[in-house]
Amino acid sequence: MSEAMSIPVRIRMAPKRIWLLVMEIAMILLAVAFIYPAIYVVINAFKSTSEIQMNPAGLPKAASFANFLRVWSAEGSGGINFLHALVNTILLTLGAVTGVILFSSMAAYILVRTKSRTSTSLYFMFAFFLVIPFQTIMVSLVVLATDLGFTNVFGLIVMYIGLGAPTAVFMFHGFIKGVPLSLEESAAIDGAGTFRIFFQIVFPLLTPITATIGILDVLWVWNDFLLPFIILRKGTLVLFQFNFFGTFTKDYGALTASLVMSATPVVILYLSLQRYIIKGIAAGAVKG
Amino acid sequence: MAKVELRNIGKVYEGNVRAVENADITINDREFVVFVGPSGCGKSTTLRMVAGLEDITSGEILIDGKRVNDVPPKDRDIAMVFQNYALYPHMSVYENMAFGLKIRKLPKAEIETRVREAAKILDIEKLLDRKPKQLSGGQRQRVAVGRAIVRNPKVFLFDEPLSNLDAKLRVQMRAEIIELHDRLKATMIYVTHDQVEAMTMGDKIVVMKDGKVHQIGSPLYLYNHPINKFVAGFIGSPPMNFMNVKVVEQGGRIIIDEGSFKLVPAEEHQKLLKPYVGRDVSFGIRPEDLPYVEKPEDSTIKAKVNVVEPLGAEIHIWARTANSQMVSRVPPHHLFKIGDDITFAPVMAKAHFFDCETELCILPVKMNEQEG
Numbered sequence: 062m063s064e065a066m067s068i069p070v071r072i073r074m075a076p077k078r079i080w081l082l083v084m085e086i087a088m089i090l091l092a093v094a095f096i097y098p099a100i101y102v103v104i105n106a107f108k109s110t111s112e113i114q115m116n117p118a119g120l121p122k123a124a125s126f127a128n129f130l131r132v133w134s135a136e137g138s139g140g141i142n143f144l145h146a147l148v149n150t151i152l153l154t155l156g157a158v159t160g161v162i163l164f165s166s167m168a169a170y171i172l173v174r175t176k177s178r179t180s181t182s183l184y185f186m187f188a189f190f191l192v193i194p195f196q197t198i199m200v201s202l203v204v205l206a207t208d209l210g211f212t213n214v215f216g217l218i219v220m221y222i223g224l225g226a227p228t229a230v231f232m233f234h235g236f237i238k239g240v241p242l243s244l245e246e247s248a249a250i251d252g253a254g255t256f257r258i259f260f261q262i263v264f265p266l267l268t269p270i271t272a273t274i275g276i277l278d279v280l281w282v283w284n285d286f287l288l289p290f291i292i293l294r295k296g297t298l299v300l301f302q303f304n305f306f307g308t309f310t311k312d313y314g315a316l317t318a319s320l321v322m323s324a325t326p327v328v329i330l331y332l333s334l335q336r337y338i339i340k341g342i343a344a345g346a347v348k349g
Numbered sequence: 350m351a352k353v354e355l356r357n358i359g360k361v362y363e364g365n366v367r368a369v370e371n372a373d374i375t376i377n378d379r380e381f382v383v384f385v386g387p388s389g390c391g392k393s394t395t396l397r398m399v400a401g402l403e404d405i406t407s408g409e410i411l412i413d414g415k416r417v418n419d420v421p422p423k424d425r426d427i428a429m430v431f432q433n434y435a436l437y438p439h440m441s442v443y444e445n446m447a448f449g450l451k452i453r454k455l456p457k458a459e460i461e462t463r464v465r466e467a468a469k470i471l472d473i474e475k476l477l478d479r480k481p482k483q484l485s486g487g488q489r490q491r492v493a494v495g496r497a498i499v500r501n502p503k504v505f506l507f508d509e510p511l512s513n514l515d516a517k518l519r520v521q522m523r524a525e526i527i528e529l530h531d532r533l534k535a536t537m538i539y540v541t542h543d544q545v546e547a548m549t550m551g552d553k554i555v556v557m558k559d560g561k562v563h564q565i566g567s568p569l570y571l572y573n574h575p576i577n578k579f580v581a582g583f584i585g586s587p588p589m590n591f592m593n594v595k596v597v598e599q600g601g602r603i604i605i606d607e608g609s610f611k612l613v614p615a616e617e618h619q620k621l622l623k624p625y626v627g628r629d630v631s632f633g634i635r636p637e638d639l640p641y642v643e644k645p646e647d648s649t650i651k652a653k654v655n656v657v658e659p660l661g662a663e664i665h666i667w668a669r670t671a672n673s674q675m676v677s678r679v680p681p682h683h684l685f686k687i688g689d690d691i692t693f694a695p696v697m698a699k700a701h702f703f704d705c706e707t708e709l710c711i712l713p714v715k716m717n718e719q720e721g
Contacts, residue, residue, distance in 0.1 A: 247435035251449030252423040265439040
């Protein structure tokens, strides 16, 4: 009796299982497609240039760190070496991401807690800037930066803050709405002023979304090519790769090693903090 | 400690929404005053105006004789316990309690002494290192109260602090807050929608509805002398019974006629009801003033039992006449079943009469017990 009853159930389950299997295979293929270029770069970083040209897809015959040492000691255009570019990139990323988080969280807080037409309009303005592609403002931004003398790392930090603010304000806005107003009221009665309420009560509660925004912005600023290229021309890690592209020759060994060296810090950062990204996005989605 | 005076205060929100109208309330030094009323009656708004969390549209608030309309919350020397406790989730219990003292730049040693003393009073000494999420509802409640008492403020404000607790814990915390008031001898304003909390905790109750103060007085005064039908129905559980009756004069005596029964009002009410002869009034009688009698007599109500609620110490009998529904509180040894006939002999000296149009009590009652 029980066997007879279980047959239709098994039949009903079958299409669902097949569908799941198809989905899993599709996802594995997609993951391979995404990860393959990264693996390609990593394995080639340990090969000599001639080995890369002869056998680009295969594993290295013997792992060599010669490419990495070459990149470390290479002197790029303008006398900037890898270490210099690394320090520049760290400063740029830290400045830009700290600025984006600081200004966007404060802006979002005021936009959430101020109930007026102005705050609503400003919020929609931020949301509107989310859909404007960078390329449409690129030329005018360079002209403005040149006029203001902002063609340096500081200028670039200011630009990143401006460009990163809409997304960050949007994400902070959704999260802050979930922070109970009574916490702030309680702090106000306890004697705290607006800044203390924000920095000691509200901001610590934004940790998940701050971490999410921080990580996403670190990845963005660290890996960005176009803006540093048009403003600085040289000096960041991504621009440092250019040294290995000659007009007639390309040093693939040094290039791949340089890519690995540049990407390693952010990959480690991402892997150690990725749980915050998922947590922050999920929390933002629910509370927003 | 301090005296708090609310002089004709009003609050109008955007769109001309009147949350509070002309509230005139005096809270004496060391008094425990409860603002009670249904949701949306303006009790929390009034409390928040005292706290400085809401602007006042009209009138003025005085704390210790000083006008505080434009004084920010931090300078009013008040402490507030919120409905959701509002404990800072990222701080430990100790840090939560010390937060206000640190802002006021008190010496570290004094902060430590005050926090530990408050923790001892509230029996939360072992919880000082914990985060709020590691506490139960009752413990959070204690921490919230502790955060208020370390400040040693002039006035304590409580905004429905027990409404998130289960029934048993609520009763326990109620007793603890009363005890705390006795111990601190502080001026306390307490907001609740629960009339039992209001009756058991308050030295004085302010009953509010639709943004208006309906009556102010001691719990027993409001219970025995409600100014209108709303106060009469709101205070007391089970609520007062109301029956629409016609006032008639028979042989020089005033009689009230419900249709299915006739009752003779008490001597002291006869004269007051005379102007209402020929008109309908609302006859109100509390469940305990509606005793059950074995034999039907004159001036009794014959009804049919439709609900029996045995509570152990007493039974609530809900019964119906042709026109009215009523509830009576009877001793537990009476056994009634649904459908049984029952006769009530109301204690007419304890009856209340309300004008059907204005809903005001016909008997002489003060709006504010303390006023002349």
